[in-house]
Amino acid sequence: MAKTLNIGMAGAGLSCAVIARELAEAGHRITVLEKRLHVAGNCHTERDPRSGVLVHVYGPHIFHTDDEEVWNLVNRYVTFRPYVNRVKATTGGRVFSLPINLLTINQFFGKTFSPSEARAFIESRADRSITEPKSFEEQALRFIGPELYEAFFKGYTLKQWEVDPKRLPASILKRLPVRFNYDDNYFFHRFQGMPEEGYTPLVQRLLDHPNITVHLGEGLAAADVARFDHVYWSGPLDGYYGFDEGRLPYRTLDFERFEGEGDIQGCAVMNYTDASVPYTRITEHKHFAPWESHERSVCYREFSRHCGPEDIPYYPVHLTEGDALLQRYQARARNERGVTFVGRLGTYRYMDMDVTIRAALDVARAALAG
Numbered sequence: 162m163a164k165t166l167n168i169g170m171a172g173a174g175l176s177c178a179v180i181a182r183e184l185a186e187a188g189h190r191i192t193v194l195e196k197r198l199h200v201a202g203n204c205h206t207e208r209d210p211r212s213g214v215l216v217h218v219y220g221p222h223i224f225h226t227d228d229e230e231v232w233n234l235v236n237r238y239v240t241f242r243p244y245v246n247r248v249k250a251t252t253g254g255r256v257f258s259l260p261i262n263l264l265t266i267n268q269f270f271g272k273t274f275s276p277s278e279a280r281a282f283i284e285s286r287a288d289r290s291i292t293e294p295k296s297f298e299e300q301a302l303r304f305i306g307p308e309l310y311e312a313f314f315k316g317y318t319l320k321q322w323e324v325d326p327k328r329l330p331a332s333i334l335k336r337l338p339v340r341f342n343y344d345d346n347y348f349f350h351r352f353q354g355m356p357e358e359g360y361t362p363l364v365q366r367l368l369d370h371p372n373i374t375v376h377l378g379e380g381l382a383a384a385d386v387a388r389f390d391h392v393y394w395s396g397p398l399d400g401y402y403g404f405d406e407g408r409l410p411y412r413t414l415d416f417e418r419f420e421g422e423g424d425i426q427g428c429a430v431m432n433y434t435d436a437s438v439p440y441t442r443i444t445e446h447k448h449f450a451p452w453e454s455h456e457r458s459v460c461y462r463e464f465s466r467h468c469g470p471e472d473i474p475y476y477p478v479h480l481t482e483g484d485a486l487l488q489r490y491q492a493r494a495r496n497e498r499g500v501t502f503v504g505r506l507g508t509y510r511y512m513d514m515d516v517t518i519r520a521a522l523d524v525a526r527a528a529l530a531g
């Protein structure tokens with residue numbers, strides 16, 4: 162990219178913000194169109210005017226990564242505070258620690274196992290006849306056995322995806338390992354934290370560059386692409402094509418907000434893993450900023466359901482039987498010349514924020530090198 166290009170961005174989430182910044186610093190002119198009235202996409206945070214609590218508007222976001230360059234990048238723009246994600250789960254009328262660790266195992270089975278005893282016990286419960294787990298259910302039964310699977314995963318997964326766990330790929334469970342010690346840090350990564358003032362200032366500062374213009378409340382359509390030398394599209398892949406092959410399946414979330422005084426549940430995230438409870442978890446937002454103090458509290462009760470045309474797409478649904486529809490859209494996307502599809506919606510992948518930033522950096526650098 163030698164000459165100055167006129168570049169369009171569909172979306173002002175992390176993906177396009179990172180690409181926009183990289184290309185703007187290289188001298189290109191960037192126009193960002195964002196159909197919402199705020200930047201930061203699904204990471205958007207805002208202060209509740211009544212309580213002062215910083216609310217994760219589209220669900221809880223914890224930054225964690227092993228990628229030192231990405232960690233340094235986000236820390237250049239905003240101050241991160243140390244934060245360790247510790248999740249609890251309510252099942253069968255009792256509260257446990259997640260991810261499943263030695264405390265969970267000992268409390269659940271009423272034991273006082275050492276790490277090696279717990280490992281041997283769980284192995285005795287696991288279904289060793291499953292040598293190559295193909296589905297989520299097989300993966301769970303092979304690693305943790307039926308009791309822990311039923312209590313912590315089966316009902317939760319049914320609520321989250323509304324499909325039989327036999328039709329979900331085994332890879333989903335890799336995000337939730339079992340630990341044979343008392344470590345209840347949900348993530349394994351070296352770097353973990355929360356931006357002091359939330360994620361929206363991070364994205365605002367990424368976009369704060371003389372070569373970047375942001376238009377809020379304006380969508381970019383496929384028909385607008387010709388106005389630019391190149392477009393980065395972080396909207397839905399199928400949306401670019403007017404859904405003409407059909408809609409890629411997504412899950413959406415409904416957040417039922419409630420407020421109260423003081424500390425409502427005592428932790429940031431409480432999962433409800435029983436199928437009989439209709440919601441998947443309750444998030445109490447002020448616990449994501451433990452360095453602040455607020456008298457009142459704001460909670461979200463989170464429900465997962467099929468994503469309809471008017472809903473916000475949250476999680477792409479990948480099933481064991483394959484993604485033929487996705488492959489058709491991807492084949493068309495590969496043949497596009499003036500558009501690069503990026504981000505969680507443009508590539509139809511679940512991507513954590515650090516993965517999103519890494520992918521965006523790679524895309525921008527490849528463009529600059531090419």
Ligand SMILES: Cc1cc2nc3c(=O)[nH]c(=O)nc-3n(C[C@H](O)[C@H](O)[C@H](O)COP(=O)(O)OP(=O)(O)OC[C@H]3O[C@@H](n4cnc5c(N)ncnc54)[C@H](O)[C@@H]3O)c2cc1C
Binds near residue numbers: 506
């Ligand atoms: C419930 C939930 C919890 C999560 N929790 C975590 C977490 O704890 N830690 C973590 O690291 N990651 C988490 N993530 C992932 C994180 O949200 C993503 O990594 C991040 O949002 C991806 O950024 P993006 O820019 O690709 O997409 P988005 O944030 O979705 O941004 C895309 C933007 O494009 C806009 N847009 C779409 N189409 C158009 C168009 N045609 N024209 C103009 N604008 C358009 C949208 O309005 C949106 O603002 C979570 C995701 C979800 C769904």
